[in-house]
Structure formats: C-alpha cells, structure tokens
Amino acid sequence: MDAVTMLDAPRCHLGEGPCYDPRTDTAWWVDILERRLFAAPLAGGLARAYPLPVMASAVAAIDEGCHLLAAEDGLYVRSLGDGTLARFCPLEADDTVTRSNDGRVHPCGALWISTMGRNAEPGRGTIYHVAGTRVTRLYGGLTIPNAICFSPDGGTGYFADTDAGLLQRVPLDPRTGLPRGEPTTLYDHRGGEGGLDGAAVDAAGRIWCARWGASCIDAYGPDGVRLKTVHLPMTRPSCPTFAGAGLDRLLVTSAYEGMTPEEQVADPGHGRTVLLDVWVRGLLEPAFRLSA
Numbered sequence: 001m002d003a004v005t006m007l008d009a010p011r012c013h014l015g016e017g018p019c020y021d022p023r024t025d026t027a028w029w030v031d032i033l034e035r036r037l038f039a040a041p042l043a044g045g046l047a048r049a050y051p052l053p054v055m056a057s058a059v060a061a062i063d064e065g066c067h068l069l070a071a072e073d074g075l076y077v078r079s080l081g082d083g084t085l086a087r088f089c090p091l092e093a094d095d096t097v098t099r100s101n102d103g104r105v106h107p108c109g110a111l112w113i114s115t116m117g118r119n120a121e122p123g124r125g126t127i128y129h130v131a132g133t134r135v136t137r138l139y140g141g142l143t144i145p146n147a148i149c150f151s152p153d154g155g156t157g158y159f160a161d162t163d164a165g166l167l168q169r170v171p172l173d174p175r176t177g178l179p180r181g182e183p184t185t186l187y188d189h190r191g192g193e194g195g196l197d198g199a200a201v202d203a204a205g206r207i208w209c210a211r212w213g214a215s216c217i218d219a220y221g222p223d224g225v226r227l228k229t230v231h232l233p234m235t236r237p238s239c240p241t242f243a244g245a246g247l248d249r250l251l252v253t254s255a256y257e258g259m260t261p262e263e264q265v266a267d268p269g270h271g272r273t274v275l276l277d278v279w280v281r282g283l284l285e286p287a288f289r290l291s292a
Helices: 261-266
Strands: 004-006 015-021 026-031 036-041 048-051 056-063 066-071 074-079 085-090 098-105 111-117 125-131 134-142 145-150 156-161 166-171 184-188 195-201 207-212 216-220 226-231 237-243 249-254 274-277
Touching: 015 098, 015 237, 026 056, 026 249, 056 098, 066 098, 066 111, 098 125, 098 145, 098 195, 111 134, 111 145, 111 156, 125 145, 145 207, 156 195, 216 237
Parallel strands: 015 056, 145 195, 195 237
Antiparallel strands: 004 274, 015 026, 015 249, 026 036, 036 048, 056 066, 066 074, 074 085, 098 111, 111 125, 125 134, 145 156, 156 166, 166 184, 195 207, 207 216, 207 237, 216 226, 237 249, 249 274
16 A cells, blocks of 8 residues: 655645655755745655745756756756755846746756746746756747656656646667667657656656646556556645655655635645555655766
8 A cells, every 4th residue: 555644845836856865865856836846855844834935946966065956947956954055057137938847967967958838828838958057958849848757778768748748768879878769659649648747767767757637646557558556645746756765755846836715725735745654665766967
C-alpha cells in the first residue's frame, strides 16, 4: 500500500520544482505565484519559508554551498548560507509575457528548462537546453511545457505540453543532453482525465508523472505502457522528485491555482506538499554544472 505523509508546510498557490538534498535530508520547493522558497526536514518539523524577489519555478542542486533557481527572467545561483541571489544566466529576460516553468538537470549536468505565458497563452511556451551560460532553444510553440525528465543513462529525454496531452520522448546524446533525433509520442493522454504535469524517472527507467486535476500520479514504462496509478489527497498535484534515505519516496507538490473557494473546501489537501511511499528505487536529481 502506498502511504502518504503531508509535510508541515503552508499551502502553495502554485507549488512546483521540488529538489531533495540527501546530505541534510531536506526537501526544497517553490510557490511560483507567491514568490516563496520552502525547505523542509524530512525527519519532521516545520518547513522554513524564504521570500523571493522573483517568481521561481524550479530548484536544482549545484554544490554544498549553493543551488540553482529557475525564475521568470533567468537562472539564479542562491547561497545556502545567507540566501543571497545572483543571476547566473538570463532567459527571456525582456519578455514580460512569459515566465519559467518546468525543468530538470540532465545526467551530464546541463539543464532543460521551459518557459510559458504567465496566463498560459497558447504557443508561448519554449524548452531550452542550458550548458553553463550557453542557452540553446530546443522546442517552441508549446503552451504549458511540462514532464521534463531523462532516462537513467541520459540517452532519452521526455517532455509534454499539458495543453496538447502528449508525453513525448526524444533520443539524446548522453554526453551533452542535446537531441539527436526528432520527438515521438510515448503516451497519448488526449481525452483522459486531468493533464500531464511534472515528472521524474526511477532507477528502472519508469516515468512518474503528476496528473494535474485528477488527484493522482501515474507510472509509465519506457515503452509507453501506463503501469500504475497512485491516488493523492489533492486535486492538483504538480511535480514529483525522489527523496528520502532510500530514494524510495516521492516528494509531490501541488496547487490551488484557479480553484474557487467551494472547490478548495471540497479538496482539503489543496496546495499541500506530500511524501508518497512508492516502494521503488528512485534517482537523485543530478547537480547543475556552472561551466559547460
């Protein structure tokens, strides 16, 4: 049975971008719309909240002293010691219509990061590859880019446009994280309940994808077969990452963006962040390399 533990943390308007630090057994995630960064000890205790001057959408490790935040105008290096932020690399910094969204670090240390319209304007979403400060545009014309993750060997990339309902896969150069072929459809979710959101890959190559609006997370095989669906105590789960000493738990963020007061009352878990015991071995997200 899959057990769910709610973290002692505030509800998130739009929780996203979780990251796990095994050195300190700490989970990190953001609330995009409220411009907050959270840190929660998985051993128990109240989560700490840090205000941010920008809307950040994803957290990634760099080293023991700092981590990376993907934000509305670029990538930032944040000191774990004093919380200072320094913009490392601009990303659509002059476009006031867009902001960052889903992102993952490839096993080689490069980052795939997406942008989207602040009001989900159709066609304004883009996925980029960032190696050091070198930014390469990969895919444009998307609406809500999500589900960015990679096979354990780095040879396959996955992504989705939530609006289109298709989970895509693309062959990659494992040394660089750059595509070496065209995307093809791995799973067609068109007409299904909810929308494909953030995703993470386990050690066996299964893709665990949060399903926004459907109160669940799905596991897909690398062949595109949906293997398992796990119920969650919130309507709008947004993004998972593997966490815990055995990397056998999923940290899952959620949101209440767009919900009416009546919908929030009917969904007691709205905006909460949870730990889900999935009893599979996960992968620790790689650290971002500051140099290409």
